[in-house]
Amino acid sequence: MPLNPIVLTEKEIIDGCKAGKPIAQKALFLKYGPIMLTVCRRYARHQMEAEDFVQDGFIRVFKNIDKFKGESALGTWISRVMINNALKHLAKSAFKKEAIGISEHYDKDIDPGTYAKLSADDILKLIDELPAGYKIVFNLYAIEGYSHREISEQLGIGESTSRSQLLKARRMLQEKFVELQKIAV
């Protein structure tokens, strides 16, 4: 009787992937694929690119699963691989050179409840609209929890650049939330 990938435990999945068993690989994909697509969507410029990131990212995960030593949760390790893979692909786009003035953006006092009302898909769409550089720094800092030092090492930019990009990203997002609120009203 063929094994159902859904019933495998995490240890069985990891051991199976290390042994190169397709059933374990599929189980890992079924368990973490949807979350990883969300992760990749935050970095990709569009849905198709996000799917490419996921595809390439999982191939990297299966190829390098031997390097997973269990020091962190499997999901965290996979998301790191996905993010690194996405950043590698995006490195070609010169997000560092983007020059979007912040003079036109300004701080808004927004009720935190406003964010709570938004769905995850709405938030993803708003983040998608950010310029690539802002989006990457915002995702790494605000969602993944990287420090500015880690971001600067990962992207090869200065810590101050990381901070300023985050600031601009936040302001731009706030502005977009306000616009969304207006439309909703």
Add this chain to the structure above:
Amino acid sequence: MSEMDRILRKKLFEHESAMPDDMWSRIESGLEEKKRDKGFAWLWLIGILFMATSVGVWFYANGLSEGDQEFLQDTEFALGKEAQEPVQKTQDKPQPYRTNEHQEINIQTPPPKPNSSKPVAKIDEVVILNSESLGEVKKSNIVETPAVQSSKKRVSQVSTKKDLAQTEIQKDLLMTSQIPRLSLTTIEQAAHVFPDPLKCTTFARKRTANIFGEVFYKPSYAHAILRTNSSEVGQDYLDQRKETEFSLYSWSAGVNLGWVSAYNIGLKAGLEYEVINERFVFEDPDAIRNQTVITIDTVFNSDGTFQTTSDTSVVQVSGTEVQRIHNYHKSFSIPIIMLYQMNFGDFAIEFSGGPVFNINYANRGKILDPTNQDRWFTKGASGSYDVFKDRLGISLSLSVSAMYSVNKHIQVFARPDFKYNPTSISRNSSPFTQRYLNSGIAIGMRYYLSGNPNF
């Protein structure tokens, strides 16, 4: 962390997006591709092993002669300084070497110095048989002179074991050490008169290293290998592609600058321009063509003059449209090729292989998309089907050349050559992968700047 960050993280961190149905099959095909790439690495390994074996054979062949020389030196040391002098013939008249073909070669040897105290071996007769294989010294009778005998005595004295058997071994050593010294000289001289009829490979060190330039032209056949990495795009699409695209005559031309070391191993690099030609043939049975019809009427008036009127209308004509489009893929690449030569007199065989780095790629033409619509894919054209990469990456080339030296500087060659793109020329986002296995025979000419040492 701001309140905004906290809320966004909470909402997004474990959010799951709907996965496309074909994602797993795409990953599976990607994994298979990696395995295939690993399989291709075996070809490289075989190539490297081949090169290493060739180098090993060369060193083995040379190592034997070096060992012989060391053996001779050791024996000579045991014999004493006097024994290192060349062996001289004692007869006044030069003696002919007789061969089984009754040819005689007179070798002039200096007469012995009177009252010389140096050891002299007297050669009665050396017969060289010019057999069907290599020439060999068949027989050598050496009459030992008193000086040689005294050397042998010293050998016995320095030996720690003085039993009779040991002395006999040393005698044998003495005899065998003398024979090659004669043989090497005489065979070398005889080689000019009796060249090796089989022209066996020399495996010999060239006298000098050499720099060369070469030009070539290669008619070839490029076999397209199409695969899909998406279950959405099935085998039907690939079949449609294969039915509508046909390989035509392809070619490449290039120049290389290279260097062959004294050990017959070399390296070359240059520039190669390649054109892969294909024909796209597509029949659309439901095609509609807009045809402009201009109707011109001439009206004669009663006064004898006439007027011309025209009317333009567009008529739609339906029918089967047959498209025949010449597709091409043009590329400029830099090959960096390792080579190894085996020389057979004027002829030589050269094994070569290495990576070919693409620096520029252009294309033009039409293919079918997964909805079976014909689409232009011409690079850079607006609205084109952007499925091919901007650069083709690294190809791998393997070839064997048959070479002939026309004169001291010029060598002509014919080179069966295989080239393979391990990575697809299509983008990752495209619904298919497309590789080429290119085989052809390059014809060209090579010019050695300081002359071909093997000529």
